[in-house]
Amino acid sequence: MKCVHLDFHTSPDIDGIGEEFNKEEFAKTLKDAKVDLITVFAKCHHGYCYYPTKVGTVHPKLKFNLLKEQIDACHSVGIKAPIYITMGWSKKDADDHPEWQQYDFWTKEPLYYGSKPSDDLDAPISDGSWTTLCPVGGYKKHLEDITKEICEQFDVSDGVFYDICFMRDACVCQSCKKGMVEMGLDPEKYEDAQKYYRIKRFELLEDLNNIVHSYNKDAHIFYNGGADMNRPEYHKYQSHYELEDLPTAWGGYDFMPIRAKFFEKYGKLYLGMTGKFHHAWGEFGGFKNKEALRYECADMVSIGASISVGDHLPPSGKIDQSTYAIIGHAFDYVSKIEKYSENTHAYTDLAIWMSHNSPSDIGASQILQLMHLEFDVISSTDEMSKYKCVVLPDKVALSDSDKQKIGEFVNNGGKIIASYECGFEEIGVKKIEKSEYDLDYIECPIDEVTTPFLSYSSAYKVESDMEAVAKVYEPYFNRTQRHFCGHKNTPFKKEPASYPALVRSENVLYFAHPVFEAFNKSGNYILQKYIKRAIESVYDKKIKLENFISGGRVRIRKSNDKSFYALHLLYAPPVNRGNVCLLEDFPQINDIKISLEIPEKVKSVKSIPDNEEISFTQNGSKLELTVDKMKLHKLILIEY
Numbered sequence: 001m002k003c004v005h006l007d008f009h010t011s012p013d014i015d016g017i018g019e020e021f022n023k024e025e026f027a028k029t030l031k032d033a034k035v036d037l038i039t040v041f042a043k044c045h046h047g048y049c050y051y052p053t054k055v056g057t058v059h060p061k062l063k064f065n066l067l068k069e070q071i072d073a074c075h076s077v078g079i080k081a082p083i084y085i086t087m088g089w090s091k092k093d094a095d096d097h098p099e100w101q102q103y104d105f106w107t108k109e110p111l112y113y114g115s116k117p118s119d120d121l122d123a124p125i126s127d128g129s130w131t132t133l134c135p136v137g138g139y140k141k142h143l144e145d146i147t148k149e150i151c152e153q154f155d156v157s158d159g160v161f162y163d164i165c166f167m168r169d170a171c172v173c174q175s176c177k178k179g180m181v182e183m184g185l186d187p188e189k190y191e192d193a194q195k196y197y198r199i200k201r202f203e204l205l206e207d208l209n210n211i212v213h214s215y216n217k218d219a220h221i222f223y224n225g226g227a228d229m230n231r232p233e234y235h236k237y238q239s240h241y242e243l244e245d246l247p248t249a250w251g252g253y254d255f256m257p258i259r260a261k262f263f264e265k266y267g268k269l270y271l272g273m274t275g276k277f278h279h280a281w282g283e284f285g286g287f288k289n290k291e292a293l294r295y296e297c298a299d300m301v302s303i304g305a306s307i308s309v310g311d312h313l314p315p316s317g318k319i320d321q322s323t324y325a326i327i328g329h330a331f332d333y334v335s336k337i338e339k340y341s342e343n344t345h346a347y348t349d350l351a352i353w354m355s356h357n358s359p360s361d362i363g364a365s366q367i368l369q370l371m372h373l374e375f376d377v378i379s380s381t382d383e384m385s386k387y388k389c390v391v392l393p394d395k396v397a398l399s400d401s402d403k404q405k406i407g408e409f410v411n412n413g414g415k416i417i418a419s420y421e422c423g424f425e426e427i428g429v430k431k432i433e434k435s436e437y438d439l440d441y442i443e444c445p446i447d448e449v450t451t452p453f454l455s456y457s458s459a460y461k462v463e464s465d466m467e468a469v470a471k472v473y474e475p476y477f478n479r480t481q482r483h484f485c486g487h488k489n490t491p492f493k494k495e496p497a498s499y500p501a502l503v504r505s506e507n508v509l510y511f512a513h514p515v516f517e518a519f520n521k522s523g524n525y526i527l528q529k530y531i532k533r534a535i536e537s538v539y540d541k542k543i544k545l546e547n548f549i550s551g552g553r554v555r556i557r558k559s560n561d562k563s564f565y566a567l568h569l570l571y572a573p574p575v576n577r578g579n580v581c582l583l584e585d586f587p588q589i590n591d592i593k594i595s596l597e598i599p600e601k602v603k604s605v606k607s608i609p610d611n612e613e614i615s616f617t618q619n620g621s622k623l624e625l626t627v628d629k630m631k632l633h634k635l636i637l638i639e640y
Contacts, residue, residue, distance in 0.1 A: 001036045001306040002297075002331045002338075003271060005161075005242075006313055007281060008041040008084075010059060012048065014315045017061040021317030027073040029319045033328035034335050037080040039161050040070040042150050044084075045130060047092025051153060055145045057092060066317060071154060080158040082220065083150060087143060088164030089113075089130035100142075102134035105170040105193050127282075132166065136200045137175030140207075147208055151215040159220030159239070160212050167201055167225050167234050170194045198233070205237040220269075229262050230356045240269035242308055247296065248288070249280035252581045253574050258365040260303045261346065261377040262354065272300035275310035276323050279580050282312055287322065291632060292583035293330040295572045298633040301334060301341045302555040302568035336609035337635050340566040344557035347565060348374040349388035349542060353396055355422075360394035363520030367531050372545055372554035380405075389415040389539045392422035394514040410507050415538050419511035423462050427508045432461040432499070438478045441492040442501045442513070444470035446529050452492050453530075456522040459512035461499045469534070470502035472512065502534060509538045546593040556596075565598065565638040566608075569630050592627040600640035608635040 010017060030038060043049045048059035051067040067083070074081040094101055101110040114129030133139050150156065170193035177187040179200070185192035205223060212219050220239040227241040228234065235241075241263045245256040256272050263270045274296045278286035293309070300307045309327055314320060352364050352375055368375050368391070376387070380402045384390060390409070392398075398406070407426030410416055416427055423429030440459055441452035452473040459472045474497050475490035477483050485491060503510050515531050518524075543554060552571035559565075569592065572583040599621045605614040607627075614636065616625040627634060 001269075001271070002034055002334055003037040003039070003306065003308040004030070004035050004327065005039045005273065005308050005310045006041070007044075007310065008050065008313045009044040009046055009282065010048070010315050011046060012060050015061050017059050017315055018050070018064065018066040018317035021066060021069060023069055023073040023076075026070065026319050027077045027079070029321065029324045030074065030079055031077040033324040034331040035079055035327070037082065037158070038074060039084050040067060040074070040081050041084045042067055043086050043090070043146065045086050045089045045091065045164075047086075047090040047094075049146075051150075053146070053149060055142065055149045067154070082159035082161050083154060083156060084161045084163060085143075085146065085150070086164060087135060087162045087223075088132050088166050088225070090133055091130065093139065093142070094131040094133060097138065099174060100133050100137070100139035101173060102132040102166075102169075102171045103173045103176075105172050105190055108172060111169075111171075127280075130164075132164075134171045134173045134176060135204050136171070136173070136179065140200075140204055143204070144207060144211060147211050151212060155216070156212055156219045157216045159222070161222050161224065161242075162208070163224045165223040165225035167198075167223075167228065167231055170197045176200070201234070205234070209237060227259075227263065229259060229354065229361075230358075235266065238268070240271070241266075242271045242273055243305070244273045246273065246275045246277075246280060246310065247574075248275070248278065248580050248582055253299075253583075254362060254366050254369070256300070257303055257369065258352070258361055258377060260300075260305045261375070264304055264346075265377065265382070270305050271308045272296075272303070272305040273308040273310065274300075276327055277310065278582070281310060284312065284314065287326060289583060290326045290329040291586055292572070293326055294333050295570065295583055295586070295632050297330045297334050298337070298568070299553065299570055301338055302553070302557070302570060302633075302635075304341050304344055304346070304557060307331075307334060333609075340564070340608060340635060340637060341557060343560045344566060345560060346374050346376055347542075347556040347558040348376055349386070350374070350391070350539065351376040351378045351382075351384075351387045351389075352391045352393060354379050355393050355396040357393075357395040357517065359517040359520040360514060361516075363516030363518070364391055364393040367516065367519060367528065367535070369553055370528065370550050371532055371535065371541070372543065372548065372552070373541060374543070374554070374556045384409045384414065385412075387414065389417065392416065392418040393516040394420040394422065395517075396422050398422065398424065413507065415507050415509075417509045417535055417538065419516060420460050420514040423460065423510050423512070427510070428464055428466050428505060429503070429508075429510050430463040432463060435459050435461060435474070436478075437475055439489050440475060440497075440513075441473035442470050442530065443473055443496060444502065444530055446526050446533070449526055453526045454489065454524070455501075455513045455515075455518060456524060456527060457513045457515070457518040459497075459499065459501055462503075462510070462512055464500065464503045464510065466503040466505040466508065466510070468500040468502070469504050469537075470500065470530075471496040472499060472501045473497065504534070504537060507538070509534055542597045544595045547589070548592045549589060552589070562600075563639065565640075567594070567596070567636040567638060569627065569634040569636070570632070571630070572632060586632045588629055588631045590629045592630065594625050594627065596623045596638075597621050598623045598638065598640070602638055602640050604637075604639045606637050608637050
């Protein structure tokens, strides 16, 4: 599904709101760009509504029901139009009702993002500057009333999108403090404030869901902020997930894949989200390279996600033709390949057991992608027997039953790759204590580097009967005011430490360092090769490529009806320009040799969407083929 998230946060100081909106032009532009769904605004961050309202305030410069006209235009050409309602930020409500503002637990002051309000009205204001509201008490009733009003005036069968739904904080506004006391909680204790915050969010989401579903039981509802891998308690309230991982604004091009794989296992619709902007939301006149947008959309398809592209309607309401020429370029390509992503799953025998320590999890994902490996994401509740190898990155919190489960997995022939705190006796690692050093060194020859190299972390001291593959070299001392050496880290001692850096058996590989977090934070080339070589020593890959770029991405999906595999190759080197990570060049790669383990008898191999046949050989389960050339993205359909 190809979606657009159409922002419309519009100042009350601008005249002529929506006066250039043309229903026929709006509908035709979206249809020509192959848009399937577009989110349209009921209420924006400025606090104004774009339909006749008795609960809220109509934008003072709007003279007609813009929301209805947009929905009617979309429905006239078969495009869905879910309705947007702001939750956490609403300037007019914050100004009119200071008692609705969220108060920070630590400062006891209103919670602001960006620039704080100032008496100097001509002082410049930073990007994304808003006062946060607390959806408890009077503001909760306002959200409920405006939801009811919208459900009464409009058909919400296409869904409702609530934005800025903060779900990881605490509040000490008067409503929250009063409620905590009534519940027997102490407003002066952070743990109690957090507990109350969660309780009231659960209550809010439950009540809003009940209101919307009382008008349409099948309406999709999404709370933007609730697709948090580390907040699973909020996931049940979402009908689907929208992963707001704008690569040019935050996260780069490595964040979305692991999030998509995490949410895929819930069995709900999930969308990747990017933007048409050069940088981020609200950038009027900022345009992305159309090939970069095509790459980002193809990347989402390769991981099984639907697509959402962010845009912002100008105050006049006139849809921007340049924007939809760029979006249409990407969506036209997606329309030709997306069916090979629908009803598929990742074809892999490798999984990452989530640690919920973001640098570790993303670092593990980065390494596996650099190795051109497909993988799933699992946790303690998931079945391990379908996997050949499971990665435990750095800081997974394992219960005794988890350790027993993993020990049985190893005894039955499964392979475990663990690091740092994830060592335990069931896999042959006895932890002693964390190193007292801030940084240390690893001795393990990597090409011409035979001396100890910086680990960008420090090891866990362990004992193991497994083969020691690498040694730890400690520094002379930590870098402190008391003693330091030179500009940066302290050099290493002459002799190795008494504990190993890396141990290995037939089925277990254990890194004593938090290598995945260290790689995520440092990006060090030698550390990367150290991790990759170690993994390759215990895990035999399903897919092997020659002449493909390490920065390229390889993903394999298998159809749920067991008729085809979709092999995706992607390559576009990200570069930094100013404060933006972007894609600028799309070099062609030639003669990519691929060897892939597939148990079924293959009937045909061809590239999509051009349907060109690709010659192949199959010997048992080993399929071999060569891709003559690829640029940006190549989809190879393997039918059996």
